Amino acid sequence: MFDFAVVGGGIAGMSAAAALAPLGSVVIIEAERQVAYHASGRSAGIYQPHQGTAAVRALTEASATHLHFSNGGVLRKRGMLLVGRVGEEAYFDYEAQAGRLTPIPVEDAGVYFPLLKTEHVSRAAWSNDVLDLDGHALLQGYSTQARTDGVQLRSDAQVLEINHYADGWRLNTTAGQIHARLLINAAGAWADVIAQMAGLPPVGLSALRQSMIDLPAPMGHDSRRWPYVRAAGGRWYIKPMGNTLLLSCAEEERAEPADALADEVVLANGLARFEDMSTMSISRVNGTWAGLRTFAPDRSPIVGADPLNRDFFWLAGQGGTGFQTAPALSDLLADMMTGRASALAGDVIYALSPDRLRG
Incomplete structure (x- = not known):
């Protein structure tokens, strides 16, 4: 026993x-x-x-102390860039305030994330507090x-x-x-x-699916030091993973407990939302998958x-x-x-x- x-x-x-x-x-x-x-x-x-x-x-x-120091620590420097489109100022302002991000010029956002279509972005904010885990x-x-x-x-x-x-x-x-x-x-x-x-x-409890796409890094760019980038309003987020980019479609669709699979329609829509704010033309992906995040009410x-x-x-x-x-x-x-x-x-x-x- x-x-x-x-x-x-x-x-x-x-x-x-x-x-x-x-x-x-x-x-x-x-x-x-x-x-x-x-x-x-x-x-x-x-x-x-x-x-x-x-x-x-x-x-x-x-x-925090355990994550920073135990067994050598599991946190590493990354940084976060929040970007918002015209008409999404309310979403942006709420997320920037909640996440304690500092507003920055849109032109600087393009330096942090060179794939950004700055002409489609009305606001940007930055945080050093977001780290790799x-x-x-x-x-x-x-x-x-x-x-x-x-x-x-x-x-x-x-x-x-x-x-x-x-x-x-x-x-x-x-x-x-x-x-x-x-x-x-x-x-x-x-x-x-x-x-x-x-x-x-x-x-x-609610199990909510989120679909992910593994993208090859664009030619001519070293993406390893790029920040975690999030579009206001939960449209998508992207994070460097070695020499690849992990793109989340950021959906929260209720699912039954199971080995979650990415939804093809969600993947297509997520890619479209990302390409609308990015100069990256995506012709192939390395792979896709999904995970379930479980929430209490x-x-x-x-x-x-x-x-x-x-x-x-x-x-x-x-x-x-x-x-x-x-x-x-x-x-x-x-x-x-x-x-x-x-x-x-x-x-x-x-x-x-x-x-x-x-x-």
Whole structure:
């Protein structure tokens, strides 16, 4: 019998397992043959400290020291350029203010991102706070820590049935039965499904698809030092990835939990929106894919014991901020298990609690 069973082997589950290992025996249950197969394996690797709700921003701030320094640090200099078209000034002003960006001349934006059609841009803003985040390195750091502390991994173990007894949980999986005292639901887009299997009502999580395009860097340009560029109003964003460019169509279309596939119509429309503001003529792509970002109704993550069953803990709803909030979320989970006082403010902890969603 384990003390903790963590369902989900993405960044949430792996960081939770590493944080819980000093407190007792831990098993990670992962449905796929490899960890971080879904959302965690498809992250664009962007650290945005001013992104999201007040609770997300507090978690990001609390995670900063770990991200900057642990295991040599996983953050690297990048910068962000926000651009807006004529008629989109309201979107631009809101996003620039929320992201704490500094307005710059449109001509300077063309220097930062040489592919920009400056004649189609009415406003631009810049931030040095947005950084590259090496998600693979962060995940590997937690994985190494977990293995060192004795965490067991059961991969290719799809959960079939969950039952609660006086002494804990029994999970029937395709890799056999697992018995644990406490259950941590870090199943990403499947978190509501796991809750229902455990006899609990869903909390209303939404899995939202985002389609991505891998573009070859244009001839004659060294794109490696270009910034992360975002079009106001969520039209698209682009980020250098080595010698290629990662273009997001930036859609948020609700999807069922699954191995997400890029939508051809969405891809075509995303390319058209990008080409409308870029001098780049795209004749081929290196590849396409999609990922699911999972949100609670109020867009803040969920962490803590469910009020309907205190042996069932949520760790879900990170909504694309899983890597930049993982250190603080896993620390908070461990604090809850031990009764230690958290470094997070009380209003932040409540804003993350499942209690807020149970009425």
